[in-house]
Structures are given as structure tokens and as C-alpha cells.
Amino acid sequence: MRYPIITLTVLVFVGVITALVAGAENTGRWAATIYVAAFISWTLVRMVRDVLRGHVGLDILALVAMIATLAVGEYVASLIIVLMLSGGEALEDFAGRRAKRDLSALLDRSPRTAHVLEWADADAGEAIRDVPVDEVKIGDVLLIRPSEIVPVDGSLLTETGSFDESSLTGESMPVTREMGGEVLSGAINGSRAVRIRAVRTSEDSQYQQIVALVRAAEDSHAPVVRLADRFAIPFTAVSLVLAGTAWALSSDPTRFAEVLVLATPCPLLIAAPVAFLGGLSRAAKAGVIMKGGAVIEQIARVRSAAFDKTGTLTQGRPRLIKVRPAEGFDADELLMLAASAEEYSSHVLADGIRRAAEDRGLALRTASAAREEATNGVVATIDGRTVTVGKPAYVIAIAPDTPRAALDVGEAAAYVAVDGRFAGVLVLADDARPEAASVVSWLRSHGIERIIMLTGDVRSTAESVGHRIGVDDIHAELLPPEKVRLAQDLQPRPVMMIGDGVNDAPVLAAADIGVAMGAKGATAAGDAADIVILVDSLSKVVDAVSIGRHTLRVALTAIWIGIGLSLALMIVAMTGIIPAVAGAVTQELVDLATILYALRALRGPRDLA
Structure with missing residues (x-):
């Protein structure tokens, strides 16, 4: 009863x-x-x-x-x-x-079993073993039948596959993935059975991270x-x-x-x-997970907004546009060494450098030692040489002969030193999000009294992006503790901080309302934030404020x-x-x-x- x-x-x-x-x-x-x-x-x-x-x-x-x-x-x-x-x-x-x-619908769709493919013997061939999704290990080959939900994040082994990712990205049309492409858990397979290789466990996969956020809400x-x-x-x-x-x-x-x-x-x-509960549910339907009703009260009264730049106000996929080697280095050697070192970095510029090296067919080297200095750069020992890639001030401290590179509007630079000597500059461009200007304008016209940018990037790049989208209060070349201090001192309150990277986690946690752009996978920023945006669009910040x-x-x-x-x-x-x-x-x-x-x-x- x-x-x-x-x-x-x-x-x-x-x-x-x-x-x-x-x-x-x-x-x-x-x-x-x-x-x-x-x-x-x-x-x-x-x-x-x-x-x-x-x-x-x-x-x-x-x-x-x-x-x-x-x-x-x-x-x-x-x-x-x-x-x-x-x-x-x-x-x-x-x-x-x-x-x-809508919150319950996300939980109810959570996949519970996975079909693991195992080699039986020469006569029987492959065998299918159904296991709880929590027991899937990285490297397991999984069979995804038509219309089934992908249980863990994986890499597509079939030539092509069509997937409905609407519950993850808000995109209503099915997307096609090619062999080797990433398939996110929570996506619904199309009309053909496909195979994927698990690249993350269930706990670390995209959909389970969403489910955890929903349960907390x-x-x-x-x-x-x-x-x-x-x-x-x-x-x-x-x-x-x-x-x-x-x-x-x-x-x-x-x-x-x-x-x-x-x-x-x-x-x-x-x-x-x-x-x-209705507000939390409506937000989830819009691709915005709020971690509880307390967040609704806070975001409804927000009066200041602070934005990170890279991956938040910009698209977060910088592309390499120029390689400027110093005397004694050629372009391919410089790019190969930098990309090999950036294998050990989580910074968004590192991804652009690695992709450029792959596109040129350069074979990357494995480092014998590597360390990352948060927001500054990375140091790696490659083929016996010490390679440093990072911000100009950081590289200048190691290689005093490093000159400042002339950059055009919207460009960013990664400086490279090898064995304490300046080796060259890699110039990248990361365009502003097309919706960024309209989001800033909406916030300003709807009671947000102060809007600022907090970024670790160099001032020239930060100012060029800020001026294009309507943000004039710009604080650049910041370390994480400086971001936290500025967010804590910002007036009027409450303060909303929007960011996406691992380095944003401290400032997201310090703000009254931390908003993480989490569409590209679970990060420490998502754990520290009060709101996680599942759709790769800054316009969802407007939705979050409106719903609150x-x-x-x-x-x-x-x-x-x-x-x-x-x-x-x-x-x-x-x-x-x-x-x-x-x-x-x-x-x-x-x-x-x-x-x-x-x-x-x-x-x-x-x-x-």
C-alpha cells in the first residue's frame, strides 16, 4: 500500500x-x-x-x-x-x-548492459557476452545493435555509423561518424549494428557523468x-x-x-x-543541468558575469595558421617537437598543435619525462632534448633570447624553446563563437550590471576577442589564484563565472554560480561548477538565466x-x-x-x- x-x-x-x-x-x-x-x-x-x-x-x-x-x-x-x-x-x-x-527520462534511459564481443575459437568465431555496463573495461569491443543506446564512450570500428545524439547535444538530426570517430555514451544507434572499442569506463563516460549530475539535482x-x-x-x-x-x-x-x-x-x-523541480526539469530538457534548486535561486538574482576566453567566448578549436622557426630549426622539426611535448598538456592550444602535426603526417616522439605548469606551458624531454612550449613570459624565463612575436587581431602564439634556446613560434587562431556577442548583449540588457573577461591568454589576443563581442573589462595573463581573487572581489553579487577548462575549476568553485561548458566531455570544471551546459553553445547561458x-x-x-x-x-x-x-x-x-x-x-x- x-x-x-x-x-x-x-x-x-x-x-x-x-x-x-x-x-x-x-x-x-x-x-x-x-x-x-x-x-x-x-x-x-x-x-x-x-x-x-x-x-x-x-x-x-x-x-x-x-x-x-x-x-x-x-x-x-x-x-x-x-x-x-x-x-x-x-x-x-x-x-x-x-x-x-525530463530529469527522470534521462535517468531511465541510462544504459545498464553492454554486449562484449570475445573471440571463442576458430570454429565458433566471436561470442557475445552481456555484462553490466559498470564492468566494461577500456579496450573492450562492443556490439551496438540497431536503436540501442551506446553504453560507454568508444571509438567506431565499423566503417560508418549513424547516431541520434539529441539527448547529449540538443542536435535533432542524426549525425554520421566515420571509422575511428568518437561515439558518446547515451547516443542512440541508427538502423545498422555497429562495433565500437571502449575508450572510457562507464563511470568516466559522457552519459554517466550527466546521470550523476541529474541525480545530484x-x-x-x-x-x-x-x-x-x-x-x-x-x-x-x-x-x-x-x-x-x-x-x-x-x-x-x-x-x-x-x-x-x-x-x-x-x-x-x-x-x-x-x-x-519543474525548473530543474525544464533546464535539463534545454541541455542545461543545474545541480539543485539552490542554483536556481542564485542564477535568478545574478548581477555580474565573468567569462573565460578560450573555449568559452571562442570556439575552443584553435587552428595552426603559421609556423615561424628560429634560425637552426626547420618548420616541420619545430612542429614535431612542440606537438610531442603538447601530448602531455591539457591546454586547448595543445590540441590545435597536435592536430596540425597529424595533418602534416609528422611522427610524434615519446617523452622520457614531462610536466605541465598550469596555465604557463609544458616541459618535456624528447630524444634527449628539453623542449618547452608555452606563454612568452614562461619561455623567456627559460630562453632569454626569445623575442615577442607580432600577431594580428585574433591570433594566439605558443612559444617554443629547446635546451634553453629560443626555437620558434607557432601562431594559432581561435575564432569567437558566433553567438558570443548576442549573449553578452542579452545579459547586459537583462540586468547584468557588470561583464568581464578573466583569461590566462596574452592581453592583445584577449582584447581583440573582447572588443569584437562587446566585453571591455578585460583581465588577461592571469594565473588561477588571480582569477579566483578577482572573482571573489567582483561586485555586485551574485557573480556568475562561465568557463570550460580544467584550469577554470578553482574559479568556477569560487564564484557564486559556476557554469561549465561541458559539451565536449566531463572535466574537473564540470565537477566544480553549479551548472553544466551539455550543448556546445554559449546561448545556453541565456537559457539558464531565463529559466532560473x-x-x-x-x-x-x-x-x-x-x-x-x-x-x-x-x-x-x-x-x-x-x-x-x-x-x-x-x-x-x-x-x-x-x-x-x-x-x-x-x-x-x-x-x-
Whole structure:
């Protein structure tokens, strides 16, 4: 039995009504009194536990209402209050399932098994073994049947494959992958069976990272408690004052009960949680995972925004456009040494250098030793030579003969030194995202008072990108601690920081709201952030702010609708024209109205695509 208290309350209610109809009023009164008294005792125990945990709940109103109705002989009304409170659990469950349907859909789609291909023998050939997805190891060959969900991130072994990645990227059209291309977990295979080689375990794969974020969002109820507590004490005090005043003016204790039955707190206890779940669900549908309702409150009130540059305001896929070797080095040698060293770097420029070397067919060397200096560069020992690749200031400290390279607007440079001698410069270009300017403009026109750029890149490159997209407050050539300090000191608050790289994790954690561009895979930034954007588009920052503001507005409106109707009805009840039973039933309708309104959070703001 899912809701035993509701079932028991209904049975008692039917029994009491039957006794009244049969003329056995005393039997009905005693049955109702004993049952409601037991329910009051149970509620009192729960309330005391909440108070000991530091949470002043709203159950005191319902508790006083039940005691008052019993004291004045309105035992049918007291049963209706019990039914309303116990039925609130079922109503909250229903509304909650409706509100978080998109979150639940992501969890329900999570793949649970994988078909591992193993070589049996020469006669039998390959054998298929179904294993739990958590047992898949890197290097396992998996069979993905038509319309199945890819269980782990892998590399395609079949010549081509078509996959629906809409749940990961928001792209509605199927995408085609060629042999060797990456296939993300959570994608749905097309009409042909394909094979992939696992490149990550289930725990580290894209879809499982999303599922972990969703579970964290579902389990967070902090803002709901804060919102309810914010109104609990004033609403309780006003309700008791109105009920006491009605009793004093009328000299009739029944009036106290008649007023108080209209003060039950379901709009606060249920409507606010439903609205926040609806907001979380709507955000997930838009490709934005918010880690709990507390984030919704914060982003709804954001007043400052700080952006990283590379991979956030820019596309994050820099391409090599020039190789400028120093005397004694040729272009291919310089690129080969730099790319070999950058094999040990996580910086986005390193990826562009490695891709350029691969495109030229250069064979990379394995380093005998390597280390990365966060945001500065990488040092590797290759074929007995010490190769340093990084920012100009970092390389100049190692090779004092390093000159500053002349760069055009939008270009970035990786400086290279070999054995303490300047070896050359690799020039790359990383174009600004096409939507970056419109996102900055929208934020500025919607109450974001200050927008800045925090980047480790050189000032000339940062300023060229910033000026093109409308950001004039630029802080460049920063180390991670400097980013954190600037984010902590930024005014006005709350501050939203948007970034994507591993080096952004500290500043994302330090900001009031950290937003990670996580579409290209799980990173430390995603772990540190409060919001993870699953779609590779900066415009989702606008969606996140819009959904946050809409959700908070719906939650507060639902609360005020409930409080306003309850107060108006209590004032009317002070005249004595609303009997206790009618008041209890009317309050049920108020509760239903506020909860239905709270479900509007699912729709999201009107301008959301």
C-alpha cells in the first residue's frame, strides 16, 4: 500500500459519516476524536524532530487547527484536515513526478548492459557476452545493435555509423561518424549494428557523468526549505492572530477553529518544491543541468558575469595558421617537437598543435619525462632534448633570447624553446563563437550590471576577442589564484563565472554560480561548477538565466497566491459565515490551485526556444 495513512483516513472518514447517518453520533465522534488525536501525536513527534534539526516547520498551523476543531466538536472538519495533510503527500508525489519528468527520462534511459564481443575459437568465431555496463573495461569491443543506446564512450570500428545524439547535444538530426570517430555514451544507434572499442569506463563516460549530475539535482531540496522557512513564521503568526481576534470579538471558540482551518500550509510545503523541480526539469530538457534548486535561486538574482576566453567566448578549436622557426630549426622539426611535448598538456592550444602535426603526417616522439605548469606551458624531454612550449613570459624565463612575436587581431602564439634556446613560434587562431556577442548583449540588457573577461591568454589576443563581442573589462595573463581573487572581489553579487577548462575549476568553485561548458566531455570544471551546459553553445547561458528567473517567479507567485487566498478567506471566516467543514474543503481547492500554478515552471519562459 503506497499511502497507508490516506487509506486509513478515508476508511475512518467513511465510518464516521456512516455512523452519523445511522444516528450513532457518539460512536462517530469518539472514532474521529481517537483517530485525529493519534494523528496529532504522530505529527507532534515529527515536528519536534524537525525543530531539533533546526528546521521550524509549518506543521504547527495544522496541528493547532486539528486541536481547535476537536475542542469545539468539529470532528468532521478535523478529519478533513487530516485527509488534506496526508493527501498532500500523494499530491506532492504526483506533482513532483510531473515536474521532474525530463530529469527522470534521462535517468531511465541510462544504459545498464553492454554486449562484449570475445573471440571463442576458430570454429565458433566471436561470442557475445552481456555484462553490466559498470564492468566494461577500456579496450573492450562492443556490439551496438540497431536503436540501442551506446553504453560507454568508444571509438567506431565499423566503417560508418549513424547516431541520434539529441539527448547529449540538443542536435535533432542524426549525425554520421566515420571509422575511428568518437561515439558518446547515451547516443542512440541508427538502423545498422555497429562495433565500437571502449575508450572510457562507464563511470568516466559522457552519459554517466550527466546521470550523476541529474541525480545530484534531484536530491537537492535546500532552496525549497529556505523559501518555506522565509514565509513560515510570519504566516503562522498572522494566522494565529486573526483566529484569536475572531475568537475574542465573537466570544465563540468555534470561530477560532473556523478561521484556522483556512490557514493550512500546503502552498508553502508543496507548491515551492514542485516549481523548483519543474525548473530543474525544464533546464535539463534545454541541455542545461543545474545541480539543485539552490542554483536556481542564485542564477535568478545574478548581477555580474565573468567569462573565460578560450573555449568559452571562442570556439575552443584553435587552428595552426603559421609556423615561424628560429634560425637552426626547420618548420616541420619545430612542429614535431612542440606537438610531442603538447601530448602531455591539457591546454586547448595543445590540441590545435597536435592536430596540425597529424595533418602534416609528422611522427610524434615519446617523452622520457614531462610536466605541465598550469596555465604557463609544458616541459618535456624528447630524444634527449628539453623542449618547452608555452606563454612568452614562461619561455623567456627559460630562453632569454626569445623575442615577442607580432600577431594580428585574433591570433594566439605558443612559444617554443629547446635546451634553453629560443626555437620558434607557432601562431594559432581561435575564432569567437558566433553567438558570443548576442549573449553578452542579452545579459547586459537583462540586468547584468557588470561583464568581464578573466583569461590566462596574452592581453592583445584577449582584447581583440573582447572588443569584437562587446566585453571591455578585460583581465588577461592571469594565473588561477588571480582569477579566483578577482572573482571573489567582483561586485555586485551574485557573480556568475562561465568557463570550460580544467584550469577554470578553482574559479568556477569560487564564484557564486559556476557554469561549465561541458559539451565536449566531463572535466574537473564540470565537477566544480553549479551548472553544466551539455550543448556546445554559449546561448545556453541565456537559457539558464531565463529559466532560473522564471522558476523563482513562479515559485514565489504560487506561494503568494496561496497566502493571499488563505488570508482573504480567513478574514471572511472571522465573520462566521464559513463553517469549519466548508472552510476545510475550500482550503483543499486553494492548495490545488497553487500546485497547478507551480507546474507552470515546466513550460519555462515564453522566449525560450
